[in-house]
Amino acid sequence: MKVARAAAAQSATAPGPIDVEAVRRDFPILAREVNGKPLCYLDNAASSQRPRQVIDAISRYYETSHANVHRGVHRLSQEATDLFEGARETLRRFVNARSTREIVFVRGTTEAINLVAQSHARPRLQPGDEIVISWLEHHANIVPWQMVCEQTGARLRVIPITQSGEVDFEAFLGLLGERTRLLALAHVSNALGTVVPVDRFIREARRRAIPVLLDGAQAAPHMPVDVQALDCDFYCFSGHKMCGPTGIGVLYGRESLLAAMPPWQGGGDMILAVSFERTVYNELPYKFEAGTPHIAGAVGLGAAVDYLQALGLGRIAAAEHDLLDYATERLREVQGLTVVGTAPEKAAVVSFTVAGVHPHDLGTILDHEGVAIRTGHHCAMPVMDFYGVPATARASFAFYNTRAEVDRLVEALQVAREMLA
Amino acid sequence: MDLKDLYRDVIVDHNRSPRNFRPMPDAHRHAEGFNPLCGDRLVLYVKLDGERISDVSFQGSGCAISVASASLLTESVKGRTVAEAEQLFTRMHELLTRDDAATDPAALGKLAALSGVREFPARVKCASLCWHTLDAALHREAAPVSTE
Numbered sequence: 001m002k003v004a005r006a007a008a009a010q011s012a013t014a015p016g017p018i019d020v021e022a023v024r025r026d027f028p029i030l031a032r033e034v035n036g037k038p039l040c041y042l043d044n045a046a047s048s049q050r051p052r053q054v055i056d057a058i059s060r061y062y063e064t065s066h067a068n069v070h071r072g073v074h075r076l077s078q079e080a081t082d083l084f085e086g087a088r089e090t091l092r093r094f095v096n097a098r099s100t101r102e103i104v105f106v107r108g109t110t111e112a113i114n115l116v117a118q119s120h121a122r123p124r125l126q127p128g129d130e131i132v133i134s135w136l137e138h139h140a141n142i143v144p145w146q147m148v149c150e151q152t153g154a155r156l157r158v159i160p161i162t163q164s165g166e167v168d169f170e171a172f173l174g175l176l177g178e179r180t181r182l183l184a185l186a187h188v189s190n191a192l193g194t195v196v197p198v199d200r201f202i203r204e205a206r207r208r209a210i211p212v213l214l215d216g217a218q219a220a221p222h223m224p225v226d227v228q229a230l231d232c233d234f235y236c237f238s239g240h241k242m243c244g245p246t247g248i249g250v251l252y253g254r255e256s257l258l259a260a261m262p263p264w265q266g267g268g269d270m271i272l273a274v275s276f277e278r279t280v281y282n283e284l285p286y287k288f289e290a291g292t293p294h295i296a297g298a299v300g301l302g303a304a305v306d307y308l309q310a311l312g313l314g315r316i317a318a319a320e321h322d323l324l325d326y327a328t329e330r331l332r333e334v335q336g337l338t339v340v341g342t343a344p345e346k347a348a349v350v351s352f353t354v355a356g357v358h359p360h361d362l363g364t365i366l367d368h369e370g371v372a373i374r375t376g377h378h379c380a381m382p383v384m385d386f387y388g389v390p391a392t393a394r395a396s397f398a399f400y401n402t403r404a405e406v407d408r409l410v411e412a413l414q415v416a417r418e419m420l421a
Numbered sequence: 422m423d424l425k426d427l428y429r430d431v432i433v434d435h436n437r438s439p440r441n442f443r444p445m446p447d448a449h450r451h452a453e454g455f456n457p458l459c460g461d462r463l464v465l466y467v468k469l470d471g472e473r474i475s476d477v478s479f480q481g482s483g484c485a486i487s488v489a490s491a492s493l494l495t496e497s498v499k500g501r502t503v504a505e506a507e508q509l510f511t512r513m514h515e516l517l518t519r520d521d522a523a524t525d526p527a528a529l530g531k532l533a534a535l536s537g538v539r540e541f542p543a544r545v546k547c548a549s550l551c552w553h554t555l556d557a558a559l560h561r562e563a564a565p566v567s568t569e
Contacts, residue, residue, distance in 0.1 A: 357485075358482075360460075360484035361484045361485045361486070364541060368424045384460070390459075390461070390462065391460040419433070420428065
C-alpha cells in the first residue's frame with residue numbers, strides 16, 4: 001500500500017510544526033462551502049474528515065483488488081487478504097501490540113467494548129462482583145456494563161469527578177475492593193477533553209490483578225498510544241475519529257485474555273472446522289471476526305494510520321495543543337461564556353455554555369456562519385447532570401484546523417449573543 | 422435562508438420573557454415533554470372549565486425555539502375548547518412540516534412566527550415538543566412525551 005504521498009512531503013522527521021495549509025489540501029471536504037461560507041469544521045471529536053490518501057486507498061482497493069478474504073486461492077482473494085492483514089500489521093505497530101493476534105477488527109469503539117463486556121466479563125461475573133467506571137464516560141462505556149450487570153447480578157461502581165472534570169484518584173482507590181473485577185476508563189473524555197492520567201489508575205488496578213479496559217476513541221487520533229507501555233488489557237478505538245472510514249475500529253486485547261474468551265459472534269471465518277456435533281474455533285484474532293469483515297474499512301484505516309504517522313503523532317498533538325490554547329484564550333472574550341471542563345491536561349476539546357443562549361441555538365446560528373460544532377449531551381448525560389446543564393456546545397479541533405478558524409468561531413459566537421442574549 | 426426567518430422578533434421576545442411561565446399546583450392536567458437530542462424539557466399545566474381550557478402554563482428549560490413555541494402555545498390555547506386546541510395542533514403540525522401547507526398563517530395569529538422553522542429540519546422537534554405535550558396532557562397520558 002502506498003504511504004500518504006502528500007503528507008510524505010513533510011514527514012514526521014521533518015523539523016518544526018505541521019504545514020497546515022499543505023495538510024488542508026489533502027482534505028477535499030475542507031474546500032467546500034456551507035451557507036455560502038467556507039466550511040469551518042470544528043466537530044472532530046464526533047468524527048474527523050478524511051484525507052485524499054484514505055479515500056484513494058479505499059477506491060483503489062475496490063477498483064483493483066477486491067474479493068473475499070481468507071477463502072479463495074485465486075489472485076484477487078490473495079491480494080485482498082494481503083491488504084487486509086497488512087492493515088492489521090499497520091494497526092499493531094500503531095498501538096505497539098506484541099502480535100497481530102491481539103488486534104481484532106470491529107465496527108468501532110462501541111462494538112469493542114460490547115465484545116469485552118459479553119465475552120470477557122459476562123462469563124466471569126458473579127452476583128455482587130463489581131465493575132468500576134468513571135463519571136466521565138461516554139454512554140458506550142456505561143451501557144454495555146449496565147447490560148452485563150443486569151445479566152449477571154454484578155454492580156456498577158462509578159468514580160466521581162472533580163469540578164474541573166478530572167477523575168478523582170483518591171475516590172478511585174476507595175472504590176477498589178475484593179469484588180472489583182474490571183476497570184473501564186476513558187483515556188480522553190469526549191465531552192470535556194480531559195486527558196485522564198491512566199497510568200496511575202492502571203498501576204493500582206494491575207497491582208490488584210484487576211483487568212483494565214481503556215476507551216481510546218478520543219485518544220488514538222491525537223496522541224501516541226503504546227499499549228505495552230500503558231500495560232492495559234484492552235484498548236478500544238474507532239477509525240472514523242482518526243481520519244479513517246466509518247464502520248471500522250480496533251479492539252486490542254492482551255493475548256492471554258483473548259485466548260481465554262469465548263467467541264463473540266458465530267459464523268464463517270471464526271471457525272476451523274464445523275460439523276453438527278462439534279465446531280472448532282479459529283485462532284486469534286479470527287475467533288472474534290465472524291463473517292466477511294469490513295475489508296475496505298480496514299484498508300482505509302491502515303492508510304489513515306500511515307497518513308497520521310507520516311505527519312507524526314507528536315507533531316499532531318503539538319498543533320492541536322496550540323489550537324486549544326489559542327481557543328481557550330480567545331473564548332474568554334465572549335461575554336457570558338463558561339468553559340465546562342478545565343482539567344490541566346486536555347485534548348483539543350472545548351465544551352462551553354453561553355449565558356442566555358441555549359447550545360442548540362448556538363449550533364444553528366454557528367452553522368449559518370459555516371461553523372460546525374456539536375451541541376447537546378455528547379452521549380455523556382451523566383457529565384451534563386454533574387454540571388447541572390442540559391447540554392453544552394463543543395468545539396473540537398484537529399491538526400488541519402487553523403487559528404483563523406478559531407477566530408471565526410469567536411465571531412460567530414458574538415453573532416449568536418447579539419441575536420439572542 | 423436567513424436566520425432572521427427562524428429567530429423572528431416575536432420568537433426572540435417570547436424566549437427572553439416567556440408568558441405563562443409558572444407552575445400550577447391546582448392544574449387538572451399536566452404532562453412532561455422531553456427532547457433527548459438537545460435536552461429540552463418542559464412541563465405543561467392545564468386547567469379545564471368543562472370543555473374549555475381556562476388556564477395553561479409551562480415550566481422547563483430549552484432552546485429559544487422550544488421556549489418561544491411553548492410560550493406562544495399558552496397564549497393561543499387559553500380560552501379555547503379542547504377541540505379547538507386540537508385543531509390548532511393539527512394546523513401547527515402542517516405549518517412546521519409541510520411546504521405546501523394549506524394553512525393560512527393569518528389564521529394562526531402569532532403562532533405563524535414559527536413558520537420559518539420549516540426551513541431548519543433539525544429544529545422542527547423543538548417547536549413541536551410543546552404541542553405534543555399539550556396533546557398528552559389533554560388525553561391524560563401518564564408517560565412523559567419524548568420526541569424520539
